[in-house]
Amino acid sequence: MRILGCLFFVAVCFKAAAQSPQVPHKMQFADLTLTIRDDARREIQKDVDALTASPKHFNIKVERAKTYFPLIEKVFREEGLPDDFKFLVLQESALIADAVSVSNAVGFWQFKDFTAMEMGLRVDKEIDERLNIVSSSRAAARYIKKNNTHFNNWIYALQAYQMGAGGVMRSVKDSKSGAQHMEINSHTYWYVKKYLAHKVAFEDAVKGVGQIQVITYENKNQKTLTDLAKEVTVDEASLKSYNKWAKSGLIPDDRKYSVLIPVNGEQPPNVPQEVLASNRVPSTDAKTGDTKPSASAAKKLEKKKVNGILIVHAEEGDNPTKIANRAGVDLSLFLKWNDISISDRTPSGQHYLLGKKRNRAEVAYHRVSAGETLWSISQQYGVQVKRLRKFNKISGDADLKPGMTLWLNANKPKNAEKTVAPTNVLEINKNETFAWTTDAPAEPVVNTQQQAKAAALDTVSTKEVEKPTAVTVPSDSAKVETVSPVVSNTPIPEAADSTKNLQAPVENISKPDSTAAPLIEVVVPEKKTEHVVQPKETLYGIAKQHNVGVMDLVKWNNLNLQEGIKPGQVLKLSDPQPVANDVSTPVTKAISVEHEVKATDTLYSIARKYNVTIQELMEWNNKKNFTLTVGEKLTVKPK
Structure with a gap:
């Protein structure tokens, strides 16, 4: 019985180990989130089961992928194509260099001759670059990107690889241009579902280093594969098996060709060190799953981290592809880590993460400023957007308000308002129209009654007013004017009407009679400059x-x-050189003035200088827009 029990246990374990990968309800493809309905899941799962049914044949494909995928990934990074498309080559040719279809499509990516030549590949009796993994992968990347210009949707670009862009345009009724989410169901084109089956079947299996590795070597002179094998000290037969694209065994010098050289771990090929260095691929962190930048890229990167994640700053003229290449990381992972798409702008100075965002930030909370979004805050602290929504019980950017406290590493506490002191936030009345200019402060109106009352007050010594009494200003008061320091022998005006209701005690101020007004000191924060x-x-x-x-x-x-x-x-925030108000004798007869435009002039500054409006300047000079030219003469008429 014990023996039978052990055999049963081993059989169960073997079955579990041999179980096919399961198709999820949701999965990522390029920059899309795919929701897979049950009817489509069943179809895709059948294909996954068929692909993994024979461990022997499955492992052969896995080893080929481990050999070739690093080269394909490098090309895709350079071309700006999402990394997920590498699984398509397994569907097209099973990574067999000289595979030929019934429709006479040839090579790794199954190009017909006219399409291959259209994409820049050489196809003739001596050379067939469809059999070169580097050249053909670059052509495939450009072909897929070309299709995507019609759709702005990677699923449709994938479908177009099999049926052409015109076929997709005719078959797709509802445009999903720029979509971030798509549904896969029984009506989805079979080729797309077949691809998803390959992605599910091989995605986890192809991780790690293969038994055979190859490096690329670009020829500079014409030579034979036989001569090259001797030069780099590798087996000639092995070299030829990886370079079937050179049909005659001759590498011509009409252009640069990527020659594949198999690498023996114990005996590296005799090639320059820079060639070996350029073939190194980014390694993966075993703990976090983050892709580590390549050694050459790591030297150029800043050693700065956000929430324990390395960052890279965007430079002028950058895009996601350039940044990923500079950092030496996979493009599709880079897009995923930063919650961006391949077409997003990358402003100069913005930092981007080179690893997965964390579940929690290193600080407790963040005070939201005007213009901030969940994405910008997520980038700033290296924390997932979905966690920010969960912690703060919000659904999106519409719930963010300036001055709001956003919790970054735990759920918002019930006593959150007491935990963090509130900050005064400027509220804008949406019914108001914004003034593009501000009126100059009006001259103060002298109230003779207030002057008389103020004159009745005793002189207040400077020492007595060195410690002004702080008064809390009501939030509904329209304006608070700064009260100048009280100087001896200077009349003290009565408090403005908006502050008459404030009853603040004033010490050491003598009142000769009951009619004298109390002195109120208002402490106002210093105005920012x-x-x-x-x-x-x-x-x-x-x-x-x-x-x-x-x-x-x-x-x-x-x-x-x-x-x-x-x-x-x-x-x-203020004019560094305020213009003094010139007091001059009125001109008996006003005449028009001609103003010559200087480099620093604007219509606003000219209008302000002559105390006229911008509209009047435009009317007097028949201007249709705000553009000014240095040296232009503007007529300013008297008012």
Whole structure:
């Protein structure tokens, strides 16, 4: 009985080990999230089971993939094609170099001759680059990307690989251009479901290093494979088996060809060190599953981390493909780590993560600023967007409000309002129209009654007012003016109407009679003179925050509206050289003035200089837009 029990246990274990990978309800493909319905799951699962039914044949394909995939991945990174498309080559040719289909499609990626030549491959009696894994993979990447320009949808680009872009356009009724989510069901084209079966079957199996590795070597001169085998000290037969594209055994010098050289772990080929270095692929961290940057890329990267994750900063002219290449990581993983698509803009200075975002941040909470999004906060702290939504019980960016406390490593506590002191937030009345300019402060109106009352007050010594009494200003008061320090022998005006209801005690002030008004000191925070631009901030938001005009900011900081503002830029919040009000004798007869435009001039600054409106300037000079040319003469008429 014990023997039977042991045999039964071994049989169960063997069956479990041999079980095919299961098709999930949801899976990622390129930058798409696919929801797989049950009817499609059953179809795809049948194909997965068929692919894995024979362990012997399955493992042969796995070993081929481990040999060739590093080369394909490198090409796809350079071309900006999502890494997931590498599984398509298993579907097309099972990675057999000289595979030929019934329709006479040839090679790794099954190109017909005219399509191959259209994509830049050489196909003739001597050379057939369809049999070259590097050249044909580059052609396949460009062909798929070309198809995607019609659809902006990688599923349709995949489908077009088999039936052509025109066929997809005729068969697809509902356009899903730019979609991030798609449903796979029984009506989905068979070729797409067949591909998904290959991805499910091989995705986990092809991880790791293969038994046979190859490196690419670009020829500089014409030579035979026989001569090359001697030069690099490898077996000639083995070299020829990996380079069937050179039909005559001759490598011509009409262009650069990637020659594959098999590598024996104990005896590396006799090639320059830079060739070996250029063939090294990124390794994977066993604990986190993150792809480590290649050695050459790691030297160039900053040693900065966010939440324990290495980061890289975008440079001028960058895109996701360039950043991934510079970091030496897989493009599809890079897009996934940063929750972006291949077509997203990458602003200069923005940092991007080189590993998976964590479930929790290193700090407890973040105070939301105007213009921030869940994505920008997620990038800043290296924490998953879905965790931010869960911690704070919110659904998206619409729930974010300036000044809101966003919890980053735990659920929002019930006493959150008491835990974090609230910050005053400027609320904007949406019914108001935004003033592009701000009115100059009006001259104060002197109240003779208040002057008389103020004159009745005793002189207050400077020492007595060195410690002003703080008064809390009600939130509904429209304006709070700064009270100048009280100087001896200076009349003290009565408090403004908006603060008459404040009953603050004032010490050491003698009152000669009951009619004298109390002295009130209002402590007002010092007005900022500069503002440091934060990510996602706009001129409009900054102007509203500091109660200044947008065009004032433009003038004070000599800004170019076409270039905009950048994070970290320091903006002045006041005119560094205020224009003094000239008091001159009135002119008996007003005449028109001709103003010559200077490099720093704007319509706003000119209008302000001559105390006219921008609209009047445009009417007087028949201008249709705000553009000014240096040296242009503008007529300014008297008012």
